[in-house]
Amino acid sequence: MLRYLIPAVMLAAPAMAQDAPDFSATSEARSWNLAFEEPARFEAEVVDMLCEVAGDCDNACATGRQLGLLRAADGVLTYPNKNAQGIFTGAAVDLHPFCGMQVEVDGLLIDDDFVGAINVYLVQRIRTVGAEEWTRANGWTDNWAELNPEEAELDGRWYRNDPRVMAEINGEGYLGTGESWQEAWDLTR
Amino acid sequence: MRLGLTAAFALAASPLFAQGEEVTIRGEIIDTWCYFSGVMGGPEAVQGTSHHTCAIWCSAGGIPVGLLGDDGTVYMILSINGDDQSASGQTQLELASHEVTAQGRLFARDGLNYLVIDAVLEDHGITNINHVDFGVIPGFAIPNPEG
Numbered sequence: 001m002l003r004y005l006i007p008a009v010m011l012a013a014p015a016m017a018q019d020a021p022d023f024s025a026t027s028e029a030r031s032w033n034l035a036f037e038e039p040a041r042f043e044a045e046v047v048d049m050l051c052e053v054a055g056d057c058d059n060a061c062a063t064g065r066q067l068g069l070l071r072a073a074d075g076v077l078t079y080p081n082k083n084a085q086g087i088f089t090g091a092a093v094d095l096h097p098f099c100g101m102q103v104e105v106d107g108l109l110i111d112d113d114f115v116g117a118i119n120v121y122l123v124q125r126i127r128t129v130g131a132e133e134w135t136r137a138n139g140w141t142d143n144w145a146e147l148n149p150e151e152a153e154l155d156g157r158w159y160r161n162d163p164r165v166m167a168e169i170n171g172e173g174y175l176g177t178g179e180s181w182q183e184a185w186d187l188t189r
Numbered sequence: 190m191r192l193g194l195t196a197a198f199a200l201a202a203s204p205l206f207a208q209g210e211e212v213t214i215r216g217e218i219i220d221t222w223c224y225f226s227g228v229m230g231g232p233e234a235v236q237g238t239s240h241h242t243c244a245i246w247c248s249a250g251g252i253p254v255g256l257l258g259d260d261g262t263v264y265m266i267l268s269i270n271g272d273d274q275s276a277s278g279q280t281q282l283e284l285a286s287h288e289v290t291a292q293g294r295l296f297a298r299d300g301l302n303y304l305v306i307d308a309v310l311e312d313h314g315i316t317n318i319n320h321v322d323f324g325v326i327p328g329f330a331i332p333n334p335e336g
Contacts, residue, residue, distance in 0.1 A: 034227060050267045052298075053298055054209060054294065054305050055208075056267075056273070056305070064275070064277060065274070066253055066267065077298050079253065081221055081226075081252055082252065088246040088249075090251030090252040090253065092251050093276070110226055111300075112227070115224060115263070117225035117263075119300050168282065168283070168285070172241075172315075174241065174331045175238040175315075175320055176241035176285070176315040182334045185331050185334050
């Protein structure tokens with residue numbers, strides 16, 4: 001049975017036997033100097049990850065669910081973990097207006113077997129297929145400011161003022177194990 | 190040959206595949222971007238107490254969280270206890286850096302492992318006390334209390 005099953009699986013997955021398409025040629029993505037980054041520009045459908053992976057589609061594309069990119073050229077599901085903003089911000093807010101649509105994206109693809117990162121993506125710009133104008137994937141902080149107008153007026157970056165973040169830090173401390181602010185500072189100097 | 194092909198396609202499209210594999214996994218809830226990208230250093234430094242504040246920031250900021258299993262495998266978490274807010278959600282935020290034993294369904298897709306957590310069987314708290322080795326990552330995570 002196995003001698004038939006193994007070739008059958010190979011026939012069912014022809015992409016496995018071929019080199020992956022080159023998505024870097026037309027990319028204009030900015031390097032982040034990451035060890036395993038590759039510029040990658042490709043067309044894809046923006047999909048709801050829970051729906052696409054696990055078939056849980058009742059709330060597909062709802063706010064707050066992670067979104068993925070189902071690549072047109074080879075059907076590979078890439079996972080945008082990061083948007084184009086400096087640090088700490090994901091890509092779902094920027095992709096959300098495009099959920100269910102065919103888009104073109106440009107960014108950095110991360111493939112690092114050692115840590116298990118395969119088809120992980122940092123999206124820098126998005127546009128619907130055929131559109132002229134790109135949208136920069138840097139909308140997270142503006143969205144946060146709309147949701148947190150009082151905190152957005154305070155000095156400092158969003159992550160120093162976010163009420164949910166501060167509740168966690170005030171509750172468990174900067175190290176998460178109950179030390180006071182001063183104790184955590186002293187322990188890590 | 191026809192039987193072999195039928196078996197292969199049936200396997201790929203079977204209800205078992207669609208529903209995922211039932212699993213129970215123990216591991217730490219991590220910030221996947223820092224872990225995967227290496228942007229803040231090696232994988233050992235971007236977990237545990239050393240990285241706790243950053244893990245909170247990244248979870249609140251909508252970066253996907255993962256479960257770093259005891260065997261070193263990363264499972265991308267798509268929902269926890271029916272909470273589908275996997276981008277900035279409160280359930281996952283409160284579990285940042287915690288070691289948990291989770292029961293759920295495992296899916297594999299294009300090189301990544303995905304986990305739908307049906308139940309957190311036990312929250313062991315934060316057990317990876319690695320700031321003694323790495324300090325705090327990133328260094329500015331803890332502001333100077335004296336200003």
